[in-house]
Amino acid sequence: MEDRKNATIVDVAKMAGVSVATVSRVVNGNYPVKVETRERVQTAIETLHYVPNVQARELNTRRSSTIGVVVPGLYNMFFAEVIDGIEETVRKDGLSLLLNCAKNDPQQEMNCINALVSRNVSGIIVISPNTADIKESFYADLVKRIPLVFINGYHRIPNVSYVGNDEKLGSRQALEYLEGLGHQRILFVRGANSDSYAIKEESYRQHMAENKRLEEQLIVNIGEGNGVETVDSTMARLLEIIPQAKPTAIFCCNDLMAVGALNACKRLGLKVPEDISVMGYDNISLSRLIEPKLTTMDQNMFQLGSNAAALLTEKIKGGKSKRITLDNVLITRDSTGPVR
Amino acid sequence: MEDRKNATIVDVAKMAGVSVATVSRVVNGNYPVKVETRERVQTAIETLHYVPNVQARELNTRRSSTIGVVVPGLYNMFFAEVIDGIEETVRKDGLSLLLNCAKNDPQQEMNCINALVSRNVSGIIVISPNTADIKESFYADLVKRIPLVFINGYHRIPNVSYVGNDEKLGSRQALEYLEGLGHQRILFVRGANSDSYAIKEESYRQHMAENKRLEEQLIVNIGEGNGVETVDSTMARLLEIIPQAKPTAIFCCNDLMAVGALNACKRLGLKVPEDISVMGYDNISLSRLIEPKLTTMDQNMFQLGSNAAALLTEKIKGGKSKRITLDNVLITRDSTGPVR
DNA sequence: CTGTTAGCGCATTCAC
DNA sequence: GTGAATGCGCTAACAG
Numbered sequence: 001m002e003d004r005k006n007a008t009i010v011d012v013a014k015m016a017g018v019s020v021a022t023v024s025r026v027v028n029g030n031y032p033v034k035v036e037t038r039e040r041v042q043t044a045i046e047t048l049h050y051v052p053n054v055q056a057r058e059l060n061t062r063r064s065s066t067i068g069v070v071v072p073g074l075y076n077m078f079f080a081e082v083i084d085g086i087e088e089t090v091r092k093d094g095l096s097l098l099l100n101c102a103k104n105d106p107q108q109e110m111n112c113i114n115a116l117v118s119r120n121v122s123g124i125i126v127i128s129p130n131t132a133d134i135k136e137s138f139y140a141d142l143v144k145r146i147p148l149v150f151i152n153g154y155h156r157i158p159n160v161s162y163v164g165n166d167e168k169l170g171s172r173q174a175l176e177y178l179e180g181l182g183h184q185r186i187l188f189v190r191g192a193n194s195d196s197y198a199i200k201e202e203s204y205r206q207h208m209a210e211n212k213r214l215e216e217q218l219i220v221n222i223g224e225g226n227g228v229e230t231v232d233s234t235m236a237r238l239l240e241i242i243p244q245a246k247p248t249a250i251f252c253c254n255d256l257m258a259v260g261a262l263n264a265c266k267r268l269g270l271k272v273p274e275d276i277s278v279m280g281y282d283n284i285s286l287s288r289l290i291e292p293k294l295t296t297m298d299q300n301m302f303q304l305g306s307n308a309a310a311l312l313t314e315k316i317k318g319g320k321s322k323r324i325t326l327d328n329v330l331i332t333r334d335s336t337g338p339v340r
Numbered sequence: 341m342e343d344r345k346n347a348t349i350v351d352v353a354k355m356a357g358v359s360v361a362t363v364s365r366v367v368n369g370n371y372p373v374k375v376e377t378r379e380r381v382q383t384a385i386e387t388l389h390y391v392p393n394v395q396a397r398e399l400n401t402r403r404s405s406t407i408g409v410v411v412p413g414l415y416n417m418f419f420a421e422v423i424d425g426i427e428e429t430v431r432k433d434g435l436s437l438l439l440n441c442a443k444n445d446p447q448q449e450m451n452c453i454n455a456l457v458s459r460n461v462s463g464i465i466v467i468s469p470n471t472a473d474i475k476e477s478f479y480a481d482l483v484k485r486i487p488l489v490f491i492n493g494y495h496r497i498p499n500v501s502y503v504g505n506d507e508k509l510g511s512r513q514a515l516e517y518l519e520g521l522g523h524q525r526i527l528f529v530r531g532a533n534s535d536s537y538a539i540k541e542e543s544y545r546q547h548m549a550e551n552k553r554l555e556e557q558l559i560v561n562i563g564e565g566n567g568v569e570t571v572d573s574t575m576a577r578l579l580e581i582i583p584q585a586k587p588t589a590i591f592c593c594n595d596l597m598a599v600g601a602l603n604a605c606k607r608l609g610l611k612v613p614e615d616i617s618v619m620g621y622d623n624i625s626l627s628r629l630i631e632p633k634l635t636t637m638d639q640n641m642f643q644l645g646s647n648a649a650a651l652l653t654e655k656i657k658g659g660k661s662k663r664i665t666l667d668n669v670l671i672t673r674d675s676t677g678p679v680r
Numbered sequence: 681c682t683g684t685t686a687g688c689g690c691a692t693t694c695a696c
Numbered sequence: 697g698t699g700a701a702t703g704c705g706c707t708a709a710c711a712g
Contacts, residue, residue, distance in 0.1 A: 025698090081415065099438075
């Protein structure tokens with residue numbers, strides 16, 4: 001391993017017989033340089049394999065072309081798809097992406113943020129920030145020094161930009177769709193510890209109450225709702241509940257739970273959608289890989305990511321904070337049908 | 341948005357009434373400082389919200405605490421899980437992770453690499469490098485300047501470290517397992533354009549030939565094998581092939597294809613595993629979410645990532661290049677059973 | 681123990 | 697058009 005130092009601008013200058021300033025000019029193309037010298041410099045660059053040192057450049061321009069992204073984890077395809085959206089958009093602006101996993105740990109989340117700040121990123125996107133367990137001043141202070149965008153954040157903090165879905169409206173739409181198919185006994189399946197579930201539950205309660213058919217036994221919380229174990233734990237739980245509650249449809253707060261519900265129905269000998277309808281939320285890729293393909297509400301993960309990236313670059317350029325709310329759209333597939 | 345400049349080491353020094361060197365010492369804790377002054381400095385740091393500028397530090401220590409990761413895309417959970425492994429390991433060494441997607445485009449892949457080099461990363465991990473379409477000298481030159489690790493790379497380049505699975509052995513194991521269940525007509529399903537598939541096919545051919553039951557019609561290539569559309573395209577294809585070839589088992593080169601095979605069987609009214617066995621490869625999370633749960637070969641994605649990270653830090657510290665080959669392990673679940 | 685100083689690699693005035 | 701000089705924020709000798 002030849003530890004031959006990488007060539008610097010000085011080396012190039014020497015080889016080309018010019019000053020470093022000139023080299024800088026041809027590299028950045030921001031000032032006129034005589035064609036002949038430019039060519040001399042360029043061949044020097046090539047033979048030396050010279051690559052400008054971005055750190056040094058950014059140190060003295062006090063700008064930075066990398067942004068930070070903090071995500072709860074990659075195990076969940078939801079986040080992976082969001083990141084995909086961020087990456088693609090951000091690349092078009094010539095920015096690079098520093099990725100950190102917070103592992104659902106608030107302390108870790110703060111560590112990640114600090115690491116990003118010290119790396120001098122020009123902005124940060126946080127997916128599902130744990131605003132409940134981090135004292136508000138942390139993010140409030142942070143946003144004074146650096147542009148901040150939250151994806152799926154529910155506590156409003158001044159000056160941070162938000163991208164999210166209108167899940168209240170989305171749940172209502174889902175419920176109305178099921179009712180349109182004639183369903184009245186709709187089981188509501190949620191997980192623990194996320195504002196997202198709370199919002200959906202509220203929407204469900206409100207809607208069912210309006211129609212005078214709210215029953216507490218139709219609401220079930222299956223605990224941790226975001227891991228791979230979610231599928232199995234949902235199934236186990238519903239194996240008991242379905243026979244008791246006898247719903248004609250099941251509305252799940254995310255697709256993992258819906259797949260669990262599907263598996264439970266299968267074991268109970270219930271045909272989907274003939275005997276019972278199952279509906280998910282998110283539209284992760286999994287939902288169209290299984291049989292029957294899942295009817296679900298699309299959370300536009302990719303869009304979430306690309307919008308967040310756009311908002312961030314806007315703030316970096318000095319724009320003000322903004323809030324973008326996307327509409328969930330109903331994806332009708334094969335797991336739902338008319339009540340029989 | 342208060343564009344109050346972030347505090348620098350000079351500001352802290354002034355406020356604490358000491359020299360910048362002293363501040364540097366308490367920040368890095370590498371030289372003794374009198375308790376009293378240390379405390380003065382620390383309070384200054386806190387009131388100023390001082391965060392050291394890593395770029396500046398690394399510029400003059402000529403070290404870098406970020407590494408680069410190039411991945412074909414995030415849409416495939418395989419890669420997401422590998423990255424998860426990298427991230428976790430790398431964090432323990434205090435390194436940050438710069439993520440780039442090559443989108444299966446060789447040109448893009450080279451761009452990503454160059455961007456990483458100019459950002460002065462201390463090493464690069466490439467997942468499934470496109471060594472076929474990138475001229476060999478590119479990586480050969482690169483590794484002269486910067487430590488390099490390939491995950492699932494098949495062309496050997498001197499001085500780069502490799503992490504991969506023994507897929508040749510793994511396929512053989514899978515085949516033997518199926519044969520142990522009494523299967524003789526085993527359909528082989530592969531995708532296009534990946535050395536990984538070629539290795540498995542070779543293993544299949546060899547094995548079947550040994551037992552004198554190699555039949556060309558039992559080998560099928562379903563084209564693109566890594567996207568979400570893979571499931572459906574595999575299903576469509578097998579819907580035609582299964583009735584003709586009448587296999588008692590199907591061996592698929594990855595889990596997406598296996599799920600497609602499962603769906604095809606369902607449509608054909610074949611019960612799995614009673615009527616026909618289906619086997620996948622990879623053990624992505626999807627494989628244990630569907631019904632029946634898939635029997636598959638575990639590619640240890642997380643381990644792939646963490647081992648690659650370990651190899652990289654080793655090289656960064658001056659170690660030599662290495663090759664790690666993990667063994668695929670058979671995960672027996674519900675999609676396979678004895679031939680009837 | 682602590683302060684002074686010299687760069688790290690580069691972009692940018694300001695002269696020429 | 698081009699070169700010399702300055703400084704970005706920080707660490708690492710080197711003196712005290």
